[in-house]
Amino acid sequence: MDTNNLLNHLVTAVLVINNQLKPCYANAAAEQLLGVGNHKLLEQTLPELYQLMGVEPQLLRDAVNAGQGLTINTAVLITLDGQHHTVDITLMPIENDNNLSILELRQVDQQRRIHQQLNMDAQQQAAQFLVRNLAHEIKNPLGGLRGAAQLLSRELTSPDLKEFTTLIIEQADRLRNLVDRLLGPQRPTQHTQQSIHQVIEKVLKLIEMALPDNIHLKRDYDPSIPDIEMDSDQMQQAVLNIVQNAIQALEHCGGDIVIRTRTQHQVTIGTHRYKVVLALSIIDNGPGIPSELLDTLFYPMVTGRDEGSGLGLSIAHNIARLHRGRIDCISVPGHTEFIINLPLQ
Template identity: 40%
Template sequence: METAVLLFGRDMQLLAINPAGENLLQASTRMLVGRSADMIFSSSERCRKTLVTAAEENRAITRRELSLHISPGNDIIVDCSVTPVVQDRGKPELIVEITRIDRLMRLAREDYLQSQYEATRNVLRGIAHEVKNPLGGLRGAAQLLDMEISDPELKEFTQIIIREADRLSGMVDKMAGPNKMLQLEPVNIHTVTEDVRGLVAAEFPDLVRLETDYDPSLPDIRADHDALVQVILNLSRNAVQAMLDAPDATNGAPNRLIYRTRVASKFTIGNTMHRMVLRLDIEDNGPGIPNDLQDTVFYPLITSKAEGSGLGLSIVQTIISQHNGLVEFISKPGKTVFSIYLPLE
């Protein structure tokens, strides 16, 4: 049973709770029974008010999308239904039914973003095909012209045309997405993150504090080592560059980049429920992603940087999808976390 059911007495103290409720609140019946509703729902004023209103007005009430703080770093979204049960005159007892919906919301959002991403990707593949054909002709004509002329100044112009045609061809290939087959083999995720940490430390010496919070018990995963390095390096560079571009965002604190690994259980990616997945968090204390970009950051050509191509996060999305994984993020000023989920089975 997925719905948490709690029974509160007339004095608003918990009388009983089902196993789903124990799982939801991450506490045993022995710990919870006898506690007041105010204590159990201390993090949600809306939830507490719902119980009080239902008791005072003796009517059933349902509230949607309430936020509950379960433990540090674990905030969930729930629907809450409160039904008064009057056994005799006086204040009623209350049956509270709580259904967690944040996973459903995440899956719905994931499906929507994935469909939008695929639609955009298909359009770009079509554009890439149409652009590369004339680019190839342009480059070939420039090569033929280069062989026919002897004037060094004119040859410089033909070489510019050839170089720019190659540059545009490479950009078009990136727009269309990686087409290299993955080389899957057992990979230790900490080997990957340590390789990236070394690259970032060399690229941005003394500009950012690199920290780790690893779960050493994680098993190897089947993955492409070099592709994962590209993913984590792209995310790390974006984070560091954002912090350097907005030095006041940290309120005087040092720029920090944290690599964190954990195991998540019973996690759904797409339409598949995985018994266990690896979660890699890349967290920074920079300015955050602008709100108007948060729904489209994984789309190709979307960037807030004047010199950016807008292809880095699109490549991240594609590579992680090729690994049957998921990448998502939360972002606000002072804290941005990109989380990568990869199946452990």
């Protein structure tokens, strides 16, 4: 059996490092996690292959020199391309060789996200059920109110009095539109093969017409991503809602918004595991999202702004769900990233 081939089929990143923390072997999962090709990976020391890892290099050196094992759970890993991961780190000495150790970096982002998504989906369904029933109870009397105002308007001859019935009708229509926005799309629509980059460009052209001077849009596309089946109007709405959130986060301080597309392999969404998914990231370097909002960010009517409606992210989450995808959020001060994950054929 080919050991190298076997290790390349692991989803856990495996490296063999010496006491100078220079890798002498790395499997395919390590290349993918660190975002570095095998040739470059074997030429540099471990600390040169990432921006931040939740373990001091000296601690690793000491463990390798002493031939001791080391385990660190849920450590932060920021790769050279700015990707944030949470990993469990395990260092094990290789028997009969005091200068080499096996370093395993096991991503736990997936497990955490799966648990969060299942929990979020259950709570979101409960929230949607409540909102649908509430919308039904609001729409019935609202329709009656609007109809009565129309009938009354026909009987009135004074323009001053008609002004009041017009106001009632306008406010009734506004409330009905708000209820419709609360409900959002409920069922999958007709999907066709579309380029995600064309969808993004339509959104960005719309955004750029009114973009403040202190905010800059940056594109970072992977042109090899194939077309995917989607409702392009719905997907534009989802991307637009998230980009607008990023703009509102930066409107006072200014900054950059990066739109990035990549592919990821062996990703679990809900209860299904997909070989390849599209990861569309919308990243801003604003102040970040308050930690107390992160767990309920995609619920209807949840917002961190006084003037916000709390509907944009809820609608975006629902659109992703109708495309068999999900939205993840990573936020710390200076880096907020929303990732729309969609399965690829």
